[in-house]
């Protein structure tokens with residue numbers, strides 16, 4: 001039986017918080033993608049979440065917190081990291097910091113690391129749920145591991161509705177790509193995953209951003225698998241037009257089956273990428289994707305496309 005899709009009324013938020021306290025799994029909207037939430041301090045609930053997603057347990061989870069105060073109970077922030085948090089939270093930024101002595105987020109959620117990934121989401125429903133629950137919630141994207149992330153409640157119901165307790169419907173996600181992950185432990189910020197927050201904004205607050213993904217010997221985000229976000233259809237990237245038998249996912253003006261952004265707007269393309277890949281995937285076995293500029297949010301879009309195209 002599929003989990004109920006509930007409107008985020010005050011009553012349903014309270015019900016969702018009680019479900020989480022009882023060790024249940026709740027899908028919640030965030031501004032980036034839908035997350036599958038569990039009590040971050042309850043190892044049994046976190047174990048259930050890994051199983052529901054089919055996620056390898058060496059891949060740690062992001063803990064979502066209501067505000068900076070709750071974050072500081074779990075992690076230790078150096079001054080520059082604090083400046084990033086104060087500037088971009090609530091929002092699509094995840095910070096990797098050292099664990100605080102009083103951390104309650106369980107070892108399993110962190111895959112045994114002595115660091116923790118923290119984020120304050122901006123979506124009002126995620127905010128309401130975190131406040132009603134009163135503690136950190138782990139929330140990976142609410143899809144089976146390795147597949148396309150969900151940006152509507154309906155996507156969640158189709159993908160994993162039979163394995164979870166309930167889905168809060170907050171409408172389509174506005175940003176559409178996961179949060180930007182910054183390792184904030186070192187002297188300079190390190191971009192572990194490009195995402196919905198343009199890295200240019202980071203550099204304005206804390207200069208010297210490094211990109212360890214460009215250097216295979218440097219520390220990485222353990223969950224950055226080469227093949228990820230994968231549709232069933234074959235993807236061909238940087239295609240200026242479709243070959244016979246291919247669907248065409250466009251960007252900018254021109255003829256295509258679906259268009260990420262007819263005006264060439266990267267924020268619009270990020271908001272559309274996962275839903276459009278899903279829509280074409282249902283009806284085609286080969287999808288050609290237009291070139292996307294690699295600047296600003298284009299870096300995150302190209303990161304997802306490259307992983308989705310890996311065979």
Ligand code: TXA
Nearest residue numbers: 032034035060061115116117140141178179221222223
């Ligand atoms: O936008 C998002 O971030 C969404 C929404 C639901 O908030 N969540 C999300 O979670 O994308 P997930 O679990 O799919 O991605 C977590 C990423 C993984 O790549 C993981 O390796 C990395 O965060 N991560 C978690 N803890 C880490 C740590 N201590 N050090 C390095 N990377 C870490």
Ligand code: MG
Nearest residue numbers: 140141142149
């Ligand atoms: Mg994911």
